């Protein structure tokens with residue numbers, strides 16, 4: 001594994017290795033001295049063409065905790081706004097000696113272009129491309145699910161090597177525009193979980209029949225019939241909707257009524273069921289404040305787990321042996 005572009009490219013062994021390594025990284029973060037010398041002298045560039053809070057900050061924290069030098073590049077305020085191309089930007093990063101490039105881009109496929117065009121000799125980590133993929137988000141989601149739920153339904157057991165066999169995950173909301181949903185469906189399937197996508201018909205992508213999951217148009221029916229172990233709410237991405245900000249069908253009021261996670265639906269979940277959201281949240285639209293702030297919500301924990309997962313990804317791509325048999329910290 002030279003790059004991390006898509007969860008669909010990961011074998012089960014590779015996915016489990018990333019999660020096991022993240023668990024080791026998380027253990028180092030509870031110590032007094034958090035910083036590891038592993039990537040001293042290496043350079044990680046955060047190349048962000050789209051806004052981000054969680055992913056950008058946690059990749060920066062992850063790289064710094066591995067002692068790498070970090071260069072943060074935001075398209076806003078750079079020569080990209082003067083028309084500089086992705087190729088010329090990449091060549092500039094190459095000249096600066098980037099060993100890894102973490103890229104978020106509004107265009108689906110841009111990280112593939114960076115990885116395969118021959119402009120760079122660096123590991124490329126996809127930090128979210130268009131509506132396509134967000135692999136480290138899916139990995140931190142799987143890591144969080146594993147910490148809370150593995151063992152409940154006869155999976156491979158907690159700890160090293162555990163997969164998510166038998167667990168049921170409902171992913172709810174704006175699937176059409178969600179790279180988080182695509183990344184999670186692929187990874188959760190690889191790890192053995194059963195996924196149900198729940199969305200209004202207008203927010204389900206064409207071709208979803210080929211995805212390794214069920215599709216439902218009713219949240220209430222899914223909560224009763226599937227009894228999910230984890231409910232992952234998706235952000236309604238109004239900025240990606242063609243009618244402009246705010247124009248989407250169903251209306252916000254109807255959306256909240258039929259697809260929102262509120263106190264009433266929260267009370268119907270099984271005792272062990274966790275509530276997830278990748279952030280940023282539209283409170284009051286896809287998730288109520290009661291649900292977001294409830295004891296079942298692991299949303300803040302997802303953010304914290306993102307640092308350990310990104311440390312693992314950087315370590316394995318830049319310093320590690322990515323084979324399941326390799327030596328790891």
Ligand code: CP
Pocket residue numbers: 051052053054055056128137278279280
């Ligand atoms: N979940 C996620 O990607 O959040 P950011 O857009 O803040 O990075």
